[in-house]
Amino acid sequence: EPEVTQTPSHQVTQMGQEVILRCVPISNHLYFYWYRQILGQKVEFLVSFYNNEISEKSEIFDDQFSVERPDGSNFTLKIRSTKLEDSAMYFCASRKTSGGAYEQYFGPGTRLTVT
Amino acid sequence: QQQVKQSPQSLIVQKGGISIINCAYENTAFDYFPWYQQFPGKGPALLIAIRPDVSEKKEGRFTISFNKSAKQFSLHIMDSQPGDSATYFCAAFKAAGNKLTFGGGTRVLVKP
Numbered sequence: 001e002p003e004v005t006q007t008p009s010h011q012v013t014q015m016g017q018e019v020i021l022r023c024v025p026i027s028n029h030l031y032f033y034w035y036r037q038i039l040g041q042k043v044e045f046l047v048s049f050y051n052n053e054i055s056e057k058s059e060i061f062d063d064q065f066s067v068e069r070p071d072g073s074n075f076t077l078k079i080r081s082t083k084l085e086d087s088a089m090y091f092c093a094s095r096k097t098s099g100g101a102y103e104q105y106f107g108p109g110t111r112l113t114v115t
Numbered sequence: 116q117q118q119v120k121q122s123p124q125s126l127i128v129q130k131g132g133i134s135i136i137n138c139a140y141e142n143t144a145f146d147y148f149p150w151y152q153q154f155p156g157k158g159p160a161l162l163i164a165i166r167p168d169v170s171e172k173k174e175g176r177f178t179i180s181f182n183k184s185a186k187q188f189s190l191h192i193m194d195s196q197p198g199d200s201a202t203y204f205c206a207a208f209k210a211a212g213n214k215l216t217f218g219g220g221t222r223v224l225v226k227p
Contacts, residue, residue, distance in 0.1 A: 043217040102147040106158035
């Protein structure tokens with residue numbers, strides 16, 4: 001069964017450094033998402049992406065964040081200058097179509113630790 | 116701000132018992148209400164979902180009950196098993212906004 005994959009599984013970085021989190025969505029899906037989950041808390045929406053542009057973003061997704069679909073398979077989240085409070089699990093998700101299929105499938109996540 | 120409120124925060128149930136988790140939402144424009152199951156260190160896995168034009172949906176031991184007028188929905192886990200021990204999140208999806216809004220999560224522990 002197709003699944004969303006994410007790399008790396010764990011990323012440790014120093015405050016102020018740039019990180020890129022990578023995702024490979026399910027192949028025939030058209031909508032892509034990033035969510036984050038601070039340890040022990042709920043899952044929070046960051047951004048949605050469709051047709052090579054951002055369709056929705058949360059207040060968390062400020063100028064330090066950017067997303068890109070550099071090729072036909074990858075979807076990336078870049079944090080330009082990481083802060084301690086960016087430490088969280090980051091989940092990529094994908095959804096099939098706009099035709100009433102609302103199911104979002106999540107990847108296993110990348111644990112980002114900012115020191 | 117669109118919110119989804121979930122209760123209880125944690126739940127202990129004996130093997131074979133029924134686990135019931137409740138959620139309430141504030142915005143009537145939601146189009147779809149999924150439940151996700153999450154094990155420690157893993158991503159949320161879609162468990163079961165319902166549309167607002169349906170009052171109940173059952174898949175195996177999992178049932179969603181939906182009350183549109185009360186803006187509430189609940190997950191029932193029948194014949195709970197130790198393998199069901201996980202955190203469960205309700206969520207609501209608005210197609211126009213293209214995002215999921217999650218509840219706070221319920222940690223379920225099924226005792227053998």
